[in-house]
Amino acid sequence: MNEPPFTLRIHVEGQQDMDWMVQPEDVTFQRTLEVISQLLPHSTITAFEYEDEDNDRVTVRGDDEMRNMFADYFTELSEEDRARGMFPPLIIYPKLGKSSQVRNLLGLKIKTSKSDSGNEQEMSTAPPDSKLDSSSDSNKSIHQILACGSMKEEDLQYVQVLGSGNGGQVYKTIHKSTKSLMALKVIQLDLTPLVQKQILSEMEILHKCNSVSIIAFYGAFFNENKISICTEYMDGGSLDRYIPVPENVLGAMSAHIINGLVYMWNLKILHRDIKPSNILVNSTGQVKLCDFGVSTQLVKSIATSFVGTNVYMAPERIQGEEYNILAEVWSLGVTLFEISTGKLPFSSLTANMTPFELMDCIIMQNPQSLPSDKFSPDFVHFVNLCLQKNLRQRISVDRLLTHPFVKRNEDGNSQLVAEYVKQTLSQRAVKS
Numbered sequence: 001m002n003e004p005p006f007t008l009r010i011h012v013e014g015q016q017d018m019d020w021m022v023q024p025e026d027v028t029f030q031r032t033l034e035v036i037s038q039l040l041p042h043s044t045i046t047a048f049e050y051e052d053e054d055n056d057r058v059t060v061r062g063d064d065e066m067r068n069m070f071a072d073y074f075t076e077l078s079e080e081d082r083a084r085g086m087f088p089p090l091i092i093y094p095k096l097g098k099s100s101q102v103r104n105l106l107g108l109k110i111k112t113s114k115s116d117s118g119n120e121q122e123m124s125t126a127p128p129d130s131k132l133d134s135s136s137d138s139n140k141s142i143h144q145i146l147a148c149g150s151m152k153e154e155d156l157q158y159v160q161v162l163g164s165g166n167g168g169q170v171y172k173t174i175h176k177s178t179k180s181l182m183a184l185k186v187i188q189l190d191l192t193p194l195v196q197k198q199i200l201s202e203m204e205i206l207h208k209c210n211s212v213s214i215i216a217f218y219g220a221f222f223n224e225n226k227i228s229i230c231t232e233y234m235d236g237g238s239l240d241r242y243i244p245v246p247e248n249v250l251g252a253m254s255a256h257i258i259n260g261l262v263y264m265w266n267l268k269i270l271h272r273d274i275k276p277s278n279i280l281v282n283s284t285g286q287v288k289l290c291d292f293g294v295s296t297q298l299v300k301s302i303a304t305s306f307v308g309t310n311v312y313m314a315p316e317r318i319q320g321e322e323y324n325i326l327a328e329v330w331s332l333g334v335t336l337f338e339i340s341t342g343k344l345p346f347s348s349l350t351a352n353m354t355p356f357e358l359m360d361c362i363i364m365q366n367p368q369s370l371p372s373d374k375f376s377p378d379f380v381h382f383v384n385l386c387l388q389k390n391l392r393q394r395i396s397v398d399r400l401l402t403h404p405f406v407k408r409n410e411d412g413n414s415q416l417v418a419e420y421v422k423q424t425l426s427q428r429a430v431k432s
Contacts, residue, residue: 003074004398007266009089010036019089019210021263024070029063036094049093059095087266153223156184156230162237163277172233181233182218185291188226196222209267213260215280215290231290236281236421243276244342247375249420251409253279254336256287256417258406261332264292265325265397274331275312276339283422285414311344315363315389326394333386337370340379345369345387378405 003024010018018039036045049057050069053076060066073090159172168187175182191199199220206217216232239245245253257279264271271278271292278291314330317323337345345367353361367387370380382405385395400406 003070004087005262005266005401006073006087007089007263008032009091010039011091011093012040015039017091017210019263021211021259021266027066029060029066032066032092040094040096043094043096045094045096047095049095050090057093060092088268089266152221153228156182158184183231183233185229185231186226187229190225191222196227199227209264209269211260211263212286213256213263213288215288234280234282234286234288236283236425238277239279239281239339240276242281242421242424243339245339245420247340247379249416250336250340251379251405252411252413252416253281253287254406255409255412257289257332257335258400259412260287260289261328262397262401264289265328270325271328271331273310273312274328274335275310276335279335281417281421283418283425285416285418285421287412287417311346311349311358311362313362316391318359318362325397326391329386329394329397329400333367333383336383336386337367340370340375345383376405378403378408382406 005021005023008020008022008027010020020035032048033045036048037043047059047061049059050072052058052072058065058069058072060069069090069092077087155176156173157176159174162170162172162183164170168185171184171186173182173184174180209217215234218230218232220227220229222228239253261271261274269292271289273291274289278289280288280290312331312334314323314327317327334345337343346361346365347368348365349358349361366389370383372380382395382403385393385399385403388394395403
């Protein structure tokens with residue numbers, strides 16, 4: 001079997017689904033049971049089920065039946081999804097030997113400001129449940145936030161500004177009743193109550209994102225003409241503050257970045273804004289994607305309110321053509337080039353360019369290659385493949401995941417990343 005990675009979604013009645021990215025030829029039946037056991041530590045799991053094309057439950061009790069499950073899954077995929085490299089989650093249902101201890105998951109009500117008609121909008125939200133490597137303290141904080149019932153601006157204490165730009169301001173905040181740290185992004189937008197409601201509805205899919213490489217989402221609310229988006233706090237901040245990053249460290253970070261992107265693509269979500277400032281790190285070595293464009297209405301609203309050209313955007317997007325995952329691959333290439341060198345891969349790019357000049361530069365100019373005397377051949381080749389203007393020559397998702405640069409760094413070496421982040425933060429503290 002030589003199939004691309006995809007998501008196994010473990011579904012337990014009454015609990016939050018857990019998504020697990022797997023490589024079909026590597027994952028075993030026993031390993032799957034071990035992962036399920038971490039989700040259900042108080043139950044005996046000896047098998048699991050999946051639904052076949054007739055929606056009948058089929059039991060899996062060993063590796064042979066698991067291979068049959070994978071074969072059924074890929075057989076049922078449409079040619080369109082295969083061509084686009086987008087694979088929906090395969091849902092499995094653990095067979096419980098004894099009743100599981102039910103987790104205390106409560107719905108978090110995110111309230112918006114009252115509309116002109118006086119009606120208050122609400123969206124029921126619940127941040128993804130604990131990830132495989134989450135600490136018990138982190139889980140406890142999330143459960144405490146959930147237990148508070150509803151969240152509004154008065155529940156948060158502003159600590160400091162973490163960053164600002166055309167997209168809005170990001171604050172470090174404390175959830176008053178639980179003393180939990182949170183990040184809060186506030187974007188000022190002049191929107192009607194109807195559009196506000198649409199944005200919140202579209203963002204509901206964020207609760208399905210349960211990956212160690214995706215920032216945890218706690219909810220969102222509108223207050224007058226501002227949207228506030230609550231997420232987990234990452235003490236290392238964004239990667240644009242670390243440029244340039246040594247290749248060995250960036251290689252480890254890349255594993256997490258690519259895992260997060262592939263996870264989203266398999267859920268048929270495009271990030272739409274891949275760049276260093278949308279990649280966060282912390283002192284435990286985690287690397288996570290944030291600010292992805294799950295809400296098309298929010299993306300349109302921000303684009304209307306904050307005019308400008310994104311230098312990380314693929315040529316086909318700038319030209320207004322239809323785009324897909326390959327446009328994200330281009331943005332990944334630009335991002336890795338900049339993080340490693342401190343520069344963008346366009347030699348004629350200048351700070352005083354007009355938007356039209358910038359667009360012309362990206363569309364007409366061939367991107368530079370990384371200097372071969374400073375970086376490994378694998379890394380240079382990988383970035384070059386990401387930055388191919390010809391879509392047929394740009395690296396596909398399948399090839400991306402099996403490229404030597406990616407394979408060499410696939411363990412993600414969180415310890416190396418943690419040491420680098422802590423050392424950098426320490427050096428900043430001394431300078432200040």
